[in-house]
Amino acid sequence: MAYTSPAVVIDNGSYTTKAGFAREDLPSLVFNSNYMVNPETQAVIVGDDALEANCQNEVMTLLDNGLIYNYDNIIHNWQYVYDNIDNHNPIDAKEYPLVLTEQSWNTPQNKVTTCQIVFESLEVPIFSLVKTPIAQLYRAGKSTGLVIDIGSSVTSVTPILDGIIQQKSSYHSKYAGDFLNLHVLNYLESKTPFNNLIPAQFAHASDSFKHYYASHNILQEYKNLSISYQIKSYQLYNHENINVQDQRNYLENLFDPTLNKLPNVTVPEPTLDKPGSHGLTNLVFLALKNLESSLLPSSNDTTSQNKFARFIEIFKELLSNVFITGGTASANGLPDHIINDLRALTQKYFPNYPFSYAVQQIRPNNTENSETWDRQFGAWLGACNLASMLNDHNEDSNSAKIALDNWFITKADYEELGEDLIVEKFK
Numbered sequence: 333m334a335y336t337s338p339a340v341v342i343d344n345g346s347y348t349t350k351a352g353f354a355r356e357d358l359p360s361l362v363f364n365s366n367y368m369v370n371p372e373t374q375a376v377i378v379g380d381d382a383l384e385a386n387c388q389n390e391v392m393t394l395l396d397n398g399l400i401y402n403y404d405n406i407i408h409n410w411q412y413v414y415d416n417i418d419n420h421n422p423i424d425a426k427e428y429p430l431v432l433t434e435q436s437w438n439t440p441q442n443k444v445t446t447c448q449i450v451f452e453s454l455e456v457p458i459f460s461l462v463k464t465p466i467a468q469l470y471r472a473g474k475s476t477g478l479v480i481d482i483g484s485s486v487t488s489v490t491p492i493l494d495g496i497i498q499q500k501s502s503y504h505s506k507y508a509g510d511f512l513n514l515h516v517l518n519y520l521e522s523k524t525p526f527n528n529l530i531p532a533q534f535a536h537a538s539d540s541f542k543h544y545y546a547s548h549n550i551l552q553e554y555k556n557l558s559i560s561y562q563i564k565s566y567q568l569y570n571h572e573n574i575n576v577q578d579q580r581n582y583l584e585n586l587f588d589p590t591l592n593k594l595p596n597v598t599v600p601e602p603t604l605d606k607p608g609s610h611g612l613t614n615l616v617f618l619a620l621k622n623l624e625s626s627l628l629p630s631s632n633d634t635t636s637q638n639k640f641a642r643f644i645e646i647f648k649e650l651l652s653n654v655f656i657t658g659g660t661a662s663a664n665g666l667p668d669h670i671i672n673d674l675r676a677l678t679q680k681y682f683p684n685y686p687f688s689y690a691v692q693q694i695r696p697n698n699t700e701n702s703e704t705w706d707r708q709f710g711a712w713l714g715a716c717n718l719a720s721m722l723n724d725h726n727e728d729s730n731s732a733k734i735a736l737d738n739w740f741i742t743k744a745d746y747e748e749l750g751e752d753l754i755v756e757k758f759k
């Protein structure tokens with residue numbers, strides 16, 4: 333039984349929400365994931381233009397640590413999608429399958445709350461919660477690989493073996509785009525006062541709006557400019573010019589978060605008991621070390637020969653499928669830096685195994701998108717691939733049935749089986 337309506341696919345990132353119908357090549361809606369509340373009417377305000385038009389209000393967030401935490405207000409973000417996805421003509425949530433993405437560290441309680449909202453308030457007929465790294469890897473047509481996602485509020489390293497996330501060897505940190513923004517802002521503020529960065533029309537905006545505006549406009553423009561070696565100067569709204577530094581200056585902070593001091597921000601020294609305190613290369617190292625110890629046999633294991641051969645095989649496959657994604661990964665040279673570090677790391681720490689030659693970056697299949705779009709929209713595009721299985725009318729391929737059995741929960745099943753089904757299917 334295949335579905336005829338395309339799924340609505342929403343990837344709620346900390347920076348932007350990407351949304352669109354599964355059949356499209358790129359998300360039709362990309363808007364910031366923040367919102368405001370009008371203090372007089374209590375009306376909730378969503379969308380880039382609406383926030384600018386109400387810039388005196390406080391900007392509030394829906395996600396923290398890559399996860400939705402504000403379940404009282406997330407529905408306004410999703411409703412905004414239903415109201416605008418079809419060329420700004422509202423559609424009825426009851427008529428379309430829905431697919432959302434989630435980070436791999438999402439909690440069972442969050443999954444249950446998400447289902448309550450989508451089935452009980454939005455009344456969607458059928459729903460799936462897809463893990464971001466699985467969706468990303470799926471686009472490269474692989475089921476085994478190491479996914480490195482460098483987004484806005486989080487960087488995550490996720491080993492996936494045969495379509496299964498190795499949860500205990502997956503790590504994430506907050507050293508991603510927002511952290512780089514602190515360094516870029518620190519540089520710009522060494523040249524001119526913060527208020528000079530903001531256009532005059534927002535002079536009376538709330539502080540939270542000004543910071544939101546800076547991160548989505550000024551800091552973003554600066555990051556894009558610093559990609560080019562030709563562009564040496566960045567012109568502010570007040571026509572002041574600021575020297576553009578080589579982006580390696582700020583990217584280095586991802587690899588060594590304590591390298592450059594920030595005013596008013598204490599960055600803890602990395603410690604072994606806190607994986608999230610480490611820079612990017614160490615995070616990958618921790619993931620590999622952990623995976624090694626979970627795969628390698630203990631010495632008194634009688635099947636150790638086989639297990640050892642299997643370990644070598646798995647590591648080779650994993651390292652030859654490194655998938656680097658997320659908006660921050662579009663920074664020039666960043667993926668190469670990661671791959672070079674990974675080669676050096678495997679040579680140094682796994683000298684007895686022939687791994688370093690295996691390290692290889694993979695790219696999505698059959699894509700005409702620019703690399704930047706692929707990276708920024710990778711999770712959304714991958715979730716679309718999975719969602720499209722529902723619409724597969726080819727009797728032989730059985731895709732629709734596989735999708736229904738493995739990925740989706742129908743409203744009827746939810747009503748009958750509730751929490752147990754959610755925890756089992758979206759585990």
Ligand SMILES: Nc1ncnc2c1ncn2[C@@H]1O[C@H](COP(=O)(O)OP(=O)(O)OP(=O)(O)O)[C@@H](O)[C@H]1O
Binds near residue numbers: 346348510
């Ligand atoms: N050319 C670029 N150079 C450096 N950073 C960039 C570039 N383009 C976009 N970014 C950064 O990418 C980040 C957004 O990435 P992405 O869309 O993957 O995040 P997200 O999915 O919304 O957030 P998260 O996954 O962290 O919850 C922002 O910090 C943005 O400034």
Ligand SMILES: [Mg+2]
Binds near residue numbers: 345346711
């Ligand atoms: Mg993301």
